[in-house]
Amino acid sequence: MTRDTMPNAFRAGAVDLPPAEAALVARRQAALGPAYRLFYERPLHLVRGQGVWLHDAEGRAYLDTYNNVASCGHCHPRIVQAMADQAATFASHTRYLHDGVLRLAERLLATLPPEIGHMMFTCTGSEANDLALRIARAATGGSGIIVTENAYHGVTAAVAGFSPSLGPGVPLDPHVRAVPAPMGRDFAADVQAAIDDLMRHGIKPAVLIADTVFSSDGVIVDPTILAPAVAAIRAAGGLFIADEVQPGFGRLGRGMWGFARHGVMPDMVSMGKPMGNGYPLAGLALRPEVIAEFGAHARYFNTFGGNAVAAAVGNAVLDVIEDERLIANARDVGAAFATGLRDLASRHAALGALRAEGLFLGQDITTDGTPDAARAGRIVNAMRDEGVLISATGPKGHVLKIRPPLTFSPENVAFFLDRLERVLRRIG
Known part of the structure; x- marks a missing residue:
């Protein structure tokens, strides 16, 4: 949603603030610039x-x-301790052999269908979806992207271009088609119409990407709507990316991942936010055949994605989810x-x-x-x-x-x- 329509947005001058809060707001505006936002009428x-x-x-x-x-939970003691212990022992990237990132990858893959065999690490969900798009374009030879009309998938240049909820100030990429939220509609028919429109304009479809609980579209939990749409994008030669940044890691109370409720097999699964419980940790799980073309011609490296501290935190999060x-x-x-x-x-x-x-x-x-x-x-x-x-x-x-x-x-x-x-x- 844009700043003008966010119901919990602070607007400078709209309310009188105590002097200390007003001073903090002024410092924030001076130091961080105009693009940042604050929650609530009174921040x-x-x-x-x-x-x-x-x-x-x-x-x-x-x-x-x-x-x-x-x-x-905020500042969970086991997760904080794992972070501190690893930071005090060794903290570096994934170009050295280290057991921590391998354990985290193997544990995450064990929660996913066996067809999903690789795990790649990033720092944010935005980066994970950006990487997914690069891989999808290499795998399909297409560039067309289908999302829902109020979807949010991230803030990199590429991903912001298919995040309509960022508002009219962030235009969609010309290769993006936004379809209505699947509430009281035939979602598969809308996705098919978007596929047809892309092809009519000479654009080969690459991906359908969906948050599997349609968070920004109003929270839609019907588990019957996604499978026919996934079948449609696959028939057109595209891939399905399950964006689990919001519904994933057990939030829906039915296993780890939201896509499982829909009875679909994703080609890629992006994850983030709760993955590190506050530490910047995210990732992309995918079927090996999807990355074959990309991996044959490009190398992937992320200075902080999957670093030793991040891996320790990620493993602690999985421990807490299981043990508690x-x-x-x-x-x-x-x-x-x-x-x-x-x-x-x-x-x-x-x-x-x-x-x-x-x-x-x-x-x-x-x-x-x-x-x-x-x-x-x-x-x-x-x-x-x-x-x-x-x-x-x-x-x-x-x-x-x-x-x-x-x-x-x-x-x-x-x-x-x-x-x-x-x-x-x-x-x-």
Whole structure:
């Protein structure tokens, strides 16, 4: 979404800030320039995180239900210790033999279908999707890209060109076709129409790339919509990239990866954000035959991607997910969360349809049944004042996007629901 439509955006001059906060905003604008954005009408000055909580400079705690980066909880002690221990022992890139990156690659591949046999490491999901595009173009000889209309896949020059949610100030690449979100539509038919349009313009399709829970399109959890679209892109000679940066690593409560719910086999799987629980770690898993052409003519190197510290962190994240049974927790607590939201909806007309899978929930905010982005924005900012961090998403900006750490508890759910009901009673 663009800055003008983000319901949780800070706009300089729109509200009076305390002198200390105003000074920080001025320093930020002077040092970082105009392209950076701040959340919330009144920005937060956060100084500490622990588990599911973030703390501001005055010591107030906020329940974090938005940042899926620290999906094992902020500053998880086992992950922090692994990071510190490896940094104090050896920290370098992947051009030397080292067991850590191999263990991480093998463990990740073991969670994926056996047809996916290679793992490549980057620092961010943007880089992973950029690399995936390079490989796909070499494998297919095509250049056409199909995405959904409000998709976000990253910020490199190439990837921003197929991330429509960045707004009109970031134009799509001419070889990109954006199709409507698969909500109440025949997604495969829309993908086929995009394939036909690319070919009509002399552009060979290379990839269909989709976030497998369609996060930026409003959180869409129907598991029947993706397989026919994947069949369509394959019939046209293209590949399917499953972008698991947001739904991956157990968030949906049904195994590690969102694509599995759809019964599809990706050609490549991009991953990031929760992979390092706050440390910059991302990657791309892929079928060996997909990279054969690229690997025959190009070498890949990333100074920090898969470095020894990153590998130690990644292995610790996998340990925590397994040992603390976080996938099962996402399933069970997510189900209770969804039940609680539906109960609230029975008493508050502003809560429309809920789409939920595990600890990824999209709650429509409506007025008289019509999507209401302005009301969603008021709720987002009021929840911040009540000590809960949340955001909104979707093409119309009216969907509350709820992605708490996978360590979320029933008590945390009760806290969230209590604060949301307070807000709904106060502002509707």
